[in-house]
Amino acid sequence: MVRFPFLFNLSEGVNMKMIRLALLSMLFFMVAVPSFAAGRLTYYCSTDIPWCELMKKEFEKRTGIRVAMTRASSGETLTKIRAEKSNPKGDVWWGGTGDPHLQAAEEGLSQPYNSPKLSELHDWAKTPHTATGGKTVGIYLGALGYGYNKELLAKKGLPAPKCWNDLLHSAYKDEIMMAYPSTSGTAYTTLASMVQLFGEDGGFNYMKGLHKNISQYTKSGSAGIKASARGEITIGVVFVHGAVKQATKGFPIEAVAPCEGTGYEIGSASIIKGARNLESARKFIDFALTADVQSMSAQVKSYQVPSNKNAVSPPEAPDVSSIKLIDYNHALYGSKAERTRLLKKWDAEVKVLPR
């Protein structure tokens, strides 16, 4: 027969101590665990930190729901959501350019929701919503354009560019930076916008002409304007609000919304499929589409155009009525097939050309 005396021997003598310890620790955990009566929400955020934090705090204040926030760029967040697909950990994903949100919708990573606030939105904000069957909705608009360094431009005696076609002028040779369309959402939006603005052939001819003047393709979309701010390059192709932001930081940057009209990104928000706190996630979307919440973005120096018609646009924000926006086809150019086709074509026809 097998006996296990040690199991019992061990506890002899330490009995009282152990019981006391157990009781104490129980007490400790009862104190240490707060109650989340109002629920919780796991929130993935892809704008800059201050705006993310503002949204989190404001939502907690208004609803009493405890928010756990993780911030990463929109590409990284999409990658994370994709990797977590079999056991989703996030509930709602807010901010970042619309493209990854559209990709998420296409890959079935997000779920539809019709917010009661939809009727208060600009038409452009509803486009992604209709295009994806309700899986993502626009929260802000950022027009595409470029920014230049005024000091450097004056020093070199170059004319101030106003249009897309100005950038093709040979005077700007080696003075322009943009990102690779295959690595950056900004640069892909540029490519897609040119194709929509000038037609497929015209658009690619434009990209070929621009290619001759490009000093360097960067990998991240915002690298160009940052380099321009510090005088490393004269012109950076970016979203206008990105250029405005550098200017408000004190750099000699002038933002340009090109005269021919331009494409734009729609910063979006989506509810992740399989969200554990679906009710909280829906409340968050309603909250994010509310006019007074959107009006708060100027507090954290974010100058995108809000999607709620009643929201107050920050005075520094580029005036959307003065920008000619093209009728950007998000459903087509956000789809994986078309994106892959355009990027392959750019790689094959533009990238290989000598400069």
Add this chain to the structure above:
Amino acid sequence: MTTPSFSPETTPGFPGIFSKDNLNLKLWLGIAWLGFLILPWYAAYDGFWSFIWVTDGYPTFDEYSPGILQITMHDRWWLWPVALFLLLPLSALSWSKTDPRYALTLLFSGGLGFAFTLSQGFILGLHGWGWEFLGDVFGPTEQKQFGMGYGALLVCGGFLFMFTQGLAARGAIKGDVFVCGSIGFCIVLVAIFVFFPVGRILINSLQDDEGNYVFSLFLEKITSHSIWGLDCFSSNLSCGVAWNSLLMGVLVGLATTVLGLAFALLVTRTGMQAKGFVRTASLLPIITPPFVIGLALILLFGRAGAVNVFLEWAFGIPPSRWLYGLTGILIAQILAFTPIAFLVLIGVVEAVSPSMEEASQTLRASRWQTFWTVSLPLMRPGLANAFLLGFIESLADFGNPLVLGGQYEVLSTQIFFAIVGAQGDPGMAAVLAIVLLMFTLTAFYAQRRWLGKKSYATVTGKGDAGVHVRLPKRVAWMAYLTAAPFLIMSLVVYGMIIFGGFVETWGYKHNFTLKHYIAEFSLHWSEQYGLLWEGAAWNSFWTTLQISAISAPLTAGLGLLTAYILVRQKFWGKDIFEFLTMLSFAIPGTVIGVGYILAFNVPPIEITGTGVILVVCFIFRNMPTGIRAGIAAMSQLDPSLDEASLTLGAKSFTTLRRVLLPLLRPALVAALVFSFVRAMTAISAVIFLVSADYDMATSYILGRVEFGDYGLAIAYSSVLILVMLAAIGLIQLAVGKRELGRRESFEF
């Protein structure tokens, strides 16, 4: 005739449970039973360190029940075999170790028990069947289970060590229970936390967009022109990424090794003044907060940087962007990785025995000849491992090529954008990662061949009281000339970084301000709540400190233990195991991060969103430095030292602790410093693994950098630099010095 188990103190046939016989087995069997009977079998939803379950329905509530109740109360009948495999070895308690039944029982129940427990977790997951084809074969199931918890963990551990004890009883590794256990432990850990996640993502390389396995697609991708193209020889287009990476890796590996050697020689073998200062200054760049070094270099050498502005003013040379490209990457990487080579080499250089050099000089060799023919060849293990680390680090680094690479494309950045970029092509990322691993494997075997089968033992039990001869003048001058530019660079760069935290906008508006520090680290005293940690950075700062402090000793310990196994023990598959340990280090962090989510976001091992995943990731990503430093140092120690200890009756664990470890102090310092610093500064894997409760400093800094808030990022980085310097000092103090004869030994 009596066998040991029939000794008078014990009951015949049943050695007393408290006798010292089979103590190890009793311990691990006890632990396994504890895990099965008492602790919750599954992991609590609230995280590894959460003990909510104690009050929240334990032991009867489904999610918190121990294994035995899961079977009896919650109808998880498939766990029955676990009980069986736990019952069997009880019989072994009464047998002597020499009894063949003892070994067989342990091998059988330990091995099968481990395999069963793990595989049942994979077979039945959170949503029923773990693989679709099981559903096709057995039909749908209503059953599901969560990730493994404490209970399953202990049971698995128990099974594993039962198995290794069975191996030892069969005579493996001369019957050494400790060494057998260590080998088993390290292999299982590396398999789970390195091979599994890396394999999980590399498998993508064989899949097309729909998830079908298409081998021809893999062949097409891996032979593609963009990877292997040679256009740079025939036109002004760039060559394939593979060649670019290879060139960069070899240059950085060579440069860091030479620089590291120069510093190690200067510090140990010259009469140079201010050695302490030089050591600290040369170590400084190991602390490279993400992207900040890159920006400092841009401000220094960029088109609008100080150097170019000066050149234009003085000589009328128009500013250009020469920095961007291979040049910039080389400067930044050499700056960042030389300290690693230095850390590996200093212990090795120090341990070269003066006796051999004396012998050479007695034979009338000049100091110059002695250095080149005796001292330097004896340093080969250090040189080889330093080169290997430099090469691998360079290939895997992604921050510097991103910021400074211009259009010089390398594998690591291509991998990052294949995963994260607009195109989103994980298959291509996996293919590129495989190319990168092929280079690593080649470098690994090249260094092995270069070292050959020679003995580099210079620390022996014999009297060895000499002092190193000074370096020959010419060598000393070479060392000075190599080291000086590096030292000046690192001081200038770090001076600039500290400065950048105190000005309004670094590189543009240089008026003094404290606002960045206030925003990040302000403290506030309020009557109502007491001390308030108001600064935005405190949360991630404390988490980072905590995670780094936990992972550093674990990393160093596991690294040196692995080095010990690799250098001193022989077992089947050792070479493969050695290469596997380097996998997670050699692959860019992005791949590791995504691989970790894919592998550890679902049962049976579900640790995403916890601090555990960060600690585990750091351990296995940084362990190779400990291993390489340990291997380099240990191959200098004469095995007769261990043998003497073993002959005198010490166990192998005691030998490791009392004989080898004190002689390995420089390697231990290297491993601790590196793993602590890396845990604080690593970025690419971390992005994917941080969560709201466990946010890390680097992911926070990156968030600031992405939106151009350099002041805040730099203020934070400066504080981290100070913390890390303090930590390096503490590590040195805690580990202590190694004493070899009358030779001076060194502190950082």
